[in-house]
Amino acid sequence: MQSVELNNGVEMPLVGLGTFKVKGYQVVYQTLDAALGHGYRSFDTASVYGNETDIGTALKELLPKHGLSRGDIFVTSKLAPADHGADARAGCLRSLAAVDCGYLDLYLVHWPGRQGWKSEDPRNPASRRQSWEAMEALYRDGKFRAIGVSNYTAGHLRALLAHCQVRPAVLQVECHPHLVQSELLAFCSESGVHLQAYSSLGTGRLLTEPKVKGLAERLGRTPAQVLLRWAVQQGIGVIPKSTHPERIALNARLFDFHLGDEDMELLSGLHSDTRYCWDPRPVA
Structure with missing residues (x-):
C-alpha cells in the first residue's frame, strides 16, 4: 500500500477504507477485519456517521489479531457541522473519546457551514475560523497528528490559508471522472495540501459507464479498480467503501x-461537472 507524505511530514496511506453508512458493531467488526487482512491501514469515519465508537472498539480487538499496533494504522474522523464555532472543541473531544485510541491521525472539518444555518449566512466564515483554531490547539497538544478540511471550495481553502497558524494537510472532496476537480487539484498542489477523494465511483453510477466498463474489460480489471486507479495515479487519495x-x-x-x-x-474526458453528493459552493 503506497503512502503520501503530508505537509507536516506525517505519512498517510493513499488508499483507506470509507465507513459512511457502515453501522452496527458486527458489521463494523467484520468489515474492518477483512480490510486489515487485505492490507488496509487507513480508516475514515466521522462524528455524523455514528460509528466512531464501534470502529474504535473493533480496532482494539482486531489489531492484536492481525499482529498490529496503534502506530500501524491511520484513523481519520471529522467535526460535525452542528459543532462548528463555539462548540468545536467539545465536538473534537467527543470524537477523541468515542474512537478512544489515544489520538487521531487526521481530523477534518466536515462541512464549511454550520448545521441549522442557511448556506449564505454571513456568520459561516467566522464559525469556520473558530473551529479551525480549536483544532489547531488540539493538534499542538498531540491529540491530532494532522488536521484538514472536507467539502471546502478553493475560496474556502484560500480564506483558511490566509489566517491559519497550522496549514491544512488534507482537503477531502467528491472527485471522480464526472467531477474531475482539476483546478482544485492544481490549487491544492500549489498550496501543499493533499487532495483526497470520496465517492470515487460516482455513488456507483460510474460503474456502468460504457467507457469505464470497456476500459476495465480491456485491462482485465473491475470498473471500480479503474476508477480508483485514475485517482491514485494523479496522487489523489481514495477511501472506497464496501462491506463485502x-x-x-x-x-x-x-x-x-x-x-x-x-x-x-x-x-x-467524461467530466460533466456532475456532483452526486453535496455542493458546498453556495456556502458563504
Missing part, C-alpha cells in the same frame, strides 16, 4: 497495474 470482503480486497489492488496516457485522457 471480495470487493474490499479488489479495491486495494491498485498498484500492480498502470493506466496509459490515453486511458487517463479517456476517463478525464
